[in-house]
Amino acid sequence: MKRKLLYATFLFFLLFQTLAIAQIPENEKSALIDLYNATNGSSWSIKWNLKSDVRQWYGVDIIEGHVVGLNLYKNNLTGKIPPSLKNLKKLEVLDLAFNALEGELPTTLAELTELKVLKLEMNGLKGGLPESFTAMLNLEELILFDNKLGGNIPKGMGKIRNLKILDLSNNYLQGDLPKSIGELSNLTNLVLSGNKLDGEINIGFGNMQNLSELLLSFNNFQGTVPKGIDSLPYLELVQLQGNDFTSFENLQNIQSKNLIVFDTDDLKLNLKYRELFDIDAPVANTKFEDEN
Template identity: 35%
Template structure:
């Protein structure tokens, strides 16, 4: 009985040590994050004198930080560049705070990251090109910020991506051709930006797509009929662009706002379909 008790205590001590013995470099990065985002004003604060294993929103594994989830926690200030030193990080979720400044340019160094959610903040600047090096990413959510610039041209390298949600920013330029090659994407939300150019017929490659929104951009040209080939598509909104030409009944019905577009005079118009593709007409509201 005595030996069993000793073994039990030894096991508990060993288990605690595994969680408590965070690497000094990882702990230093967490402290930088705490101070850079005014930790004293957080809703759920960290006690820097206590074990990191007790810190709110931090998950450890084998002495390394694998997850930071501080969503809706009143973080202000900027994301410190040192955060890219957390080499084992798999999730970074800072959703719905008041973080400003830019996304660290070297964020691509977080090669193990699977979930990146910086949505609903006050971030500005470009989406760093280094994001394209994060080949394990499954979800990128950066919506409701003030991000600008163009989408990274090599974003198609993220061949495990399932969610790309960038709506309500100031992103400009054309949709990179490489994006159409990501067959795993289920949710693609690019609405309420300043995107231009044409929607490529290569959209047909995105066979897993379920939810697609380009609403409120400056896209032009013919709506590609290839959208009809996306058998998993359940919800689409590409209205309030400058698309023109013919649309089929199936595409018009699929669109949430029935293909309501902005014409050259700045008026809202609808691509009205009475029959098949060849009977599509345009009328002004």
């Protein structure tokens, strides 16, 4: 009798654990349904069956009863990102890239304080990049290239100290490059090509010792190429062409042994490094053009 009771207790415990794992908070499920409805889920390439277990929904990763990943890359999402995504409090990865999303970035996304990866590239998002995004202190990748974003890069971008990849290329961003970006010592990729950024670059690159890609081409930057770039030991890709720099003196003695791309508007300097590093030819570039 005791053995049967013990066995029944074990089965009950196992069933309880299974149900606990299967369920997620109601507000998290509602946020997912909001996304489905707001982005024309019935036309997604891989649809959700809203009557089935959330664990079976494509692209939804759940750990310990919470949504931690939402990966809907290239899934024919159209429409706007709903503000209620803020309720996915444990979300670490949000990848909605290569879809047809429009409208502005919800400022409420900044409430996703556990977020490590935000990938929204190749959509039709417009408006500005909210200053509130700098509150996402755990963010490691912010990838928003090929949208229609305008306005300035947030001044407090340097607060996101864990940031490794910042790719805002091919948008309509303007204004100067915030000094605080020089505080991103973990940054490996700084990609801002094809915007309308201008002014002199007044940041110190010497603190960005992990940088391997520096792509600032086809903006309106002026003055002298800043100091510190030549000291970066892991530098592989440098593209600064299509700007209004007046001096490239600070690039005369690059210390990296890993260069595979080097493009500026100084043709002699380009030739020097292409010969030194046996770079066959420059990577093809298309200057960013206004749609108007």
